[in-house]
Amino acid sequence: MAESHGDAKGATAHTEADGGHKAPFPPFQKDTFASQLVSLLVAFVALYLIVSRIALPRVGSLLDERQKAIEGDLAAAQKLKDASDGALKAYEADLAAARSRAQAIGTETREKLNAASEAERKALEQRLTHKLAEAEKTIASTREAAMTNVRGIAAEAAAAIVQRLTGVLPDGKSVDSAVDASLKG
Secondary structure: OOOEOOOOOOOOEOOOOOOOOOOOOHHHOOOOHHHHHHHHHHHHHHHHHHHHHHHHHHHHHHHHHHHHHHHHHHHHHHHHHHHHHHHHHHHHHHHHHHHHHHHHHHHHHHHHHHHHHHHHHHHHHHHHHHHHHHHHHHHHHHHHHHHHHHHHHHHHHHHHHHHHHHOOOOOHHHHHHHHHHHHHO
């Protein structure tokens, strides 16, 4: 501590310790150096034995346990990866099989629809051919009936025209032959 020497008017701070010089720092004393080395050696050996017998085995066992846990986790992760790879391959195989089945079903359905369409087309063609034949028969019979009526109408009209022009009613045979000649030509 600093003490002041002198009177209160001109007090100055004193920075030196009182009492002069003391003994040097114990580790640097020549008299105690050998005993300090021995006690240091004993402390080092004791600390080494404590650390090597108690602390290091515990730390080593912890490190071994941690290494085993890490290896176990890595093995489990590898098993899970292998399982997921297998599941992915199975999924891809199932997907390819499903696509193949879908394509086969689509092809089969297309072929069935084409066959049904072809059968329907043939049935429609047969019905159309049958309807056309019936229509042609109806047309022919209607034309025949119309032609029969036309021949009769033409014969009556020709007889009426000849009678009007000449004043004489022509005979039926000459009118029929004249109408037949005009219808053929």
